[in-house]
Amino acid sequence: MAPAGAFSDAGAGDEEIPDHELIEACQSGDTRAFETLVTRHRGKVYAMVQNMIKNEADAWDLSQEVFLKVWKALPKFEARAKFSTWLYRITHNVVYDWLRKRKIDSAGELDDSVLSEADIAAGSRTSPSMTARPDQALVNSELGQRINAALATLNAEHRETILLREVQGFDYKEIAKVMDCSLGTVMSRLYYARKKLQALLGDEKGKN
Numbered sequence: 001m002a003p004a005g006a007f008s009d010a011g012a013g014d015e016e017i018p019d020h021e022l023i024e025a026c027q028s029g030d031t032r033a034f035e036t037l038v039t040r041h042r043g044k045v046y047a048m049v050q051n052m053i054k055n056e057a058d059a060w061d062l063s064q065e066v067f068l069k070v071w072k073a074l075p076k077f078e079a080r081a082k083f084s085t086w087l088y089r090i091t092h093n094v095v096y097d098w099l100r101k102r103k104i105d106s107a108g109e110l111d112d113s114v115l116s117e118a119d120i121a122a123g124s125r126t127s128p129s130m131t132a133r134p135d136q137a138l139v140n141s142e143l144g145q146r147i148n149a150a151l152a153t154l155n156a157e158h159r160e161t162i163l164l165r166e167v168q169g170f171d172y173k174e175i176a177k178v179m180d181c182s183l184g185t186v187m188s189r190l191y192y193a194r195k196k197l198q199a200l201l202g203d204e205k206g207k208n
Contacts, residue, residue, distance in 0.1 A: 017033075017036065019037065019040075019083050020079060020083070021033075022034075022036055022037045022040075023037070023074065023077060023079070023083065026071075026074050027074055027075055027077070034071060034074075038067050041084075041087060042063060042067065044168065045063050045066055045067070045087065045088075045091055046059060046060065046063040047167075048088065048091055048095075048163060048164075048167075048168065049062050049063050049066070049091065049094075049095055051151075051159070051163055051167070052095050052099075052156065052159065052160060052163075053095065053098065053099070054152075058098070062094050062095060062098055065094050066087075066090055066091050066094050069090050069093075069094065070087060070090055082174065084170075084174075085170070085174045085177050085178055088164065088168070088170070088174075088178045089177060089178045089180070091178075092160065092178050092180075095160075096156070099156060146201055147197070147201065149200075150196070150197045150200040151163075151197070153196065153200065154196065154197075157179070157189060158189050158192055158193040158196075159193070160179065161175060161179065161186060161189040161190055161193060162189075162190065162193040162194070162197070164178060164179075165190055172186050172187065172190075
């Protein structure tokens with residue numbers, strides 16, 4: 001493992017350090033390495049949370065909570081696991097804990113209607129770099145608004161599945177690990193979500 005403080009003098013080249021080296025340094029107590037890891041991944045994590053709950057302030061707080069849990073759990077992270085999958089599994093748990101609590105607190109008021117009329121890339125301004133995220137192409141586009149409105153009609157599980165696949169680029173096995181479900185469930189959710197989106201977008205196109 002890298003010694004503690006191995007990246008304490010890192011500067012402009014931080015973005016080129018592989019995740020696994022940063023993780024090894026974090027596991028040795030290097031907080032600067034962790035800051036680099038957070039900077040690298042926080043934009044996508046925030047976007048994923050925001051896409052799920054459509055609440056900017058809460059999405060920021062939950063993203064902070066994700067990385068707090070990541071820091072606490074990193075000593076147990078094993079290199080054979082894929083970091084992005086592990087990270088999004090933690091993100092998944094944080095979001096669903098929040099959704100369950102919000103449903104209880106609001107006596108059932110939280111439903112898919114809360115998730116409408118928000119841009120799929122609403123969190124882009126908090127991204128740590130100028131590099132466009134995978135969903136950046138949807139920003140301010142008519143198609144993006146239509147897709148966004150269609151996504152809002154999906155339940156949380158179907159929305160998360162389609163976002164992980166089509167926006168984050170995860171494969172079926174990675175999605176199954178993140179969502180703690182079977183491959184069959186992932187395939188079923190993707191099939192349902194895609195069919196519903198196609199139907200909604202097709203209906204919308206037919207109106208124009």
